[in-house]
Amino acid sequence: MNKYEIFIIMKKELAKFFGNKRMLFTTAIMPGIVVFVLYTVMGSTLNKQSQEGQFSDVNIYVINLSENIKNVFESSEITYQEVSYMMKEQIKQGIEDREPSILVVLPEKFDEICMSSDAKVGVEVEIYYNSSISESVYAYTFMTTLLEEYENTIFDLFVINNGNNVYDMALKKDSTGKNLSAILPMLLMGLIFSCCLSIAAESIAGEKERGTIAILLTTPVKRNSIALGKVCSLTIIALLSGISSYIGVILSLPSIMNIAASDILSIYGLKDYVLLLLTLTSIILVIISLMLIVSAIANSVKEATTSLSPFAAGAMLIGISCLIQSEPAEKIGMYFVPLYNSVQFIYSILVYKVNYVNFAVMLISNFAYTLIFVWVLAKLFDKEKVMFG
Amino acid sequence: MEEIVLEIEDLSKTYKVTKKQQKVMNTTKREIKAVENLSFKLYKGEIFCLLGNNGAGKTTTLRMISTLIEPRSGTIKMNGNLIEENKNLVKEKIGFLTTELKLDDFFTPNYLFDFFGKMYHMNKEEISKRKEKLFNILGIDRFAEVKIKKLSTGMRQKVSIAISLVHNPEIIIFDEPTNGLDIVTTREIVVFLKTLKEEGKTILISTHIFDVVDKLADRVGIMVNGKLVYCENYREIVRENRLIEDIFFEVFEEEKNRILR
Ligand SMILES: Nc1ncnc2c1ncn2[C@@H]1O[C@H](COP(=O)(O)OP(=O)(O)OP(=O)(O)O)[C@@H](O)[C@H]1O
Ligand SMILES: [Mg+2]
Numbered sequence: 001m002n003k004y005e006i007f008i009i010m011k012k013e014l015a016k017f018f019g020n021k022r023m024l025f026t027t028a029i030m031p032g033i034v035v036f037v038l039y040t041v042m043g044s045t046l047n048k049q050s051q052e053g054q055f056s057d058v059n060i061y062v063i064n065l066s067e068n069i070k071n072v073f074e075s076s077e078i079t080y081q082e083v084s085y086m087m088k089e090q091i092k093q094g095i096e097d098r099e100p101s102i103l104v105v106l107p108e109k110f111d112e113i114c115m116s117s118d119a120k121v122g123v124e125v126e127i128y129y130n131s132s133i134s135e136s137v138y139a140y141t142f143m144t145t146l147l148e149e150y151e152n153t154i155f156d157l158f159v160i161n162n163g164n165n166v167y168d169m170a171l172k173k174d175s176t177g178k179n180l181s182a183i184l185p186m187l188l189m190g191l192i193f194s195c196c197l198s199i200a201a202e203s204i205a206g207e208k209e210r211g212t213i214a215i216l217l218t219t220p221v222k223r224n225s226i227a228l229g230k231v232c233s234l235t236i237i238a239l240l241s242g243i244s245s246y247i248g249v250i251l252s253l254p255s256i257m258n259i260a261a262s263d264i265l266s267i268y269g270l271k272d273y274v275l276l277l278l279t280l281t282s283i284i285l286v287i288i289s290l291m292l293i294v295s296a297i298a299n300s301v302k303e304a305t306t307s308l309s310p311f312a313a314g315a316m317l318i319g320i321s322c323l324i325q326s327e328p329a330e331k332i333g334m335y336f337v338p339l340y341n342s343v344q345f346i347y348s349i350l351v352y353k354v355n356y357v358n359f360a361v362m363l364i365s366n367f368a369y370t371l372i373f374v375w376v377l378a379k380l381f382d383k384e385k386v387m388f389g
Numbered sequence: 390m391e392e393i394v395l396e397i398e399d400l401s402k403t404y405k406v407t408k409k410q411q412k413v414m415n416t417t418k419r420e421i422k423a424v425e426n427l428s429f430k431l432y433k434g435e436i437f438c439l440l441g442n443n444g445a446g447k448t449t450t451l452r453m454i455s456t457l458i459e460p461r462s463g464t465i466k467m468n469g470n471l472i473e474e475n476k477n478l479v480k481e482k483i484g485f486l487t488t489e490l491k492l493d494d495f496f497t498p499n500y501l502f503d504f505f506g507k508m509y510h511m512n513k514e515e516i517s518k519r520k521e522k523l524f525n526i527l528g529i530d531r532f533a534e535v536k537i538k539k540l541s542t543g544m545r546q547k548v549s550i551a552i553s554l555v556h557n558p559e560i561i562i563f564d565e566p567t568n569g570l571d572i573v574t575t576r577e578i579v580v581f582l583k584t585l586k587e588e589g590k591t592i593l594i595s596t597h598i599f600d601v602v603d604k605l606a607d608r609v610g611i612m613v614n615g616k617l618v619y620c621e622n623y624r625e626i627v628r629e630n631r632l633i634e635d636i637f638f639e640v641f642e643e644e645k646n647r648i649l650r
Binding site for chain 1: 458459487489508510
């Protein structure tokens with residue numbers, strides 16, 4: 001291995017990348033923009049939907065409104081309309097005709113029944129709604145919950161969380177981390193993978209196609225230097241794309257989750273960012289070196305791209321593991337598994353469950369995998385069947 | 390007696406044929422003998438032209454000499470030493486140009502020349518001296534800062550040639566250096582190769598253009614089906630008042646008939 005050779009090869013790969021405006025744009029800037037636009041659009045439609053879900057526009061009709069329920073409604077700031085029993089059929093028809101409304105029918109003397117022993121048998125409450133209208137459904141769900149809560153207060157012996165205190169002790173930062181961890185790893189994996197794919201597929205298969213690898217191999221340059229030079233430079237490029245997507249995610253958070261971007265920046269400290277960067281670097285090293293092996297074996301860029309594509313789907317799947325698992329993996333053994341280890345560690349960073357032993361295991365095993373892959377790659381350069389097959 | 394620079398003895402190379410290739414080539418053979426019992430010597434300061442039809446095994450031979458691929462059997466000695474035992478020395482002394490080399494579109498001749506110079510561990514001064522000379526002779530100066538993408542085939546070939554000679558090799562091995570070039574550029578390259586010979590370089594080129602042979606060759610070898618079926622001094626051919634073209638088709642037919650029989 002020769003540092004100078006590695007340096008020169010890296011310099012060339014990076015020059016090619018940074019000198020090519022289109023490449024620079026598609027790998028380093030686009031991912032961020034794509035994520036930002038995608039998430040902002042997604043976020044604002046979601047917000048719009050949930051606003052539509054508010055039942056400011058829903059007419060809530062109540063028949064036989066009792067004093068207690070009235071209090072419940074008023075404390076929940078619900079606007080409602082008291083109507084007489086005579087109106088029941090007419091309103092039901094309206095709901096059927098897709099008017100945005102629900103109808104709550106309480107029995108007469110509701111409060112008295114509730115207090116009496118008859119109540120144990122069951123107090124019948126009817127709520128009419130239209131499941132094909134989202135506002136109606138929303139109001140229905142809300143009303144059901146409200147009434148069930150009320151029911152609990154009169155029948156249950158235990159009084160849980162009935163005071164004026166804030167009972168949910170989760171800090172803002174915890175819930176943000178949890179929300180982030182659901183999407184970020186998958187998204188980062190997907191974007192990093194597609195970026196790695198596009199640069200790695202071309203890197204060696206392209207040189208084989210053009211015949212430049214033959215020239216390089218007739219120079220006295222060490223095979224290890226070529227392998228390592230390529231792996232390192234492409235890792236830097238992919239890292240840029242990873243950082244770009246990360247920034248895209250942060251910037252789009254205000255619209256997707258009603259979290260201010262500044263919150264995200266402030267809930268993670270410098271230490272977390274350093275850990276994240278190291279984790280990303282190690283995972284990219286593994287991906288790039290593995291992909292370069294595929295690229296070296298392939299006979300054309302096209303062939304390399306085709307054989308690498310299934311990997312991208314696999315990476316997304318591994319990213320989804322964060323959605324499925326309620327907690328990041330704790331077993332140390334899991335941190336030996338390439339890709340999965342980094343995804344899980346990113347998860348732990350996001351939910352503040354960093355375990356430094358796991359971190360060390362992940363980092364060291366990823367570096368070890370990279371070295372093995374680089375070694376294999378260097379060997380492939382000497383295989384004439386692979387290079388000139 | 391002249392100094393022997395390269396000595397090739399009983400060289401053979403076979404390629405495995407994949408199922409796919411078998412179908413394409415319409416054979417059931419498991420192996421192709423790309424090169425078979427090839428022997429010849431290269432003397433210092435001469436130009437040796439290797440003639441052969443498509444698939445004769447020229448590229449395979451030149452690649453073996455350049456250490457890119459390994460022979461199945463036989464030996465190649467450079468200045469008396471086996472090349473497989475001195476790969477790095479061989480690489481320093483050989484300048485190799487592959488057929489249809491497509492340089493990176495994005496870079497300029499200037500950058501690529503520097504890059505390969507560094508790959509040979511040359512220092513800045515050595516590189517720029519060498520560049521000045523080669524770029525001047527080949528007329529690359531004019532477009533040294535233009536990206537390869539924007540250059541014509543002829544210009545690109547000149548750049549490829551310059552790059553393969555960056556380390557000032559003693560032995561120059563060019564695989565079809567005039568492939569796909571027009572008569573003007575071909576002439577320029579022929580003239581350039583002559584100047585290299587005058588500098589005392591030993592040159593081995595493959596070609597299937599008779600005119601190039603007529604202009605350059607000190608000796609001619611003709612390969613058919615992986616075998617060197619003819620090897621003669623060019624002067625001898627001239628003395629006998631024969632045309633290289635006639636000789637080529639003569640030995641080519643002969644070999645074909647021999648196989649059919
Ligand atoms: N990598 C390879 N794998 C399998 N067969 C090969 C390989 N390279 C060459 N061959 C076969 O070996 C034979 C010699 O090929 P080679 O390229 O050496 O010929 P050539 O004289 O250079 O031909 P051309 O004038 O077309 O360049 C051909 O039959 C070719 O199909
Ligand atoms: Mg050839």
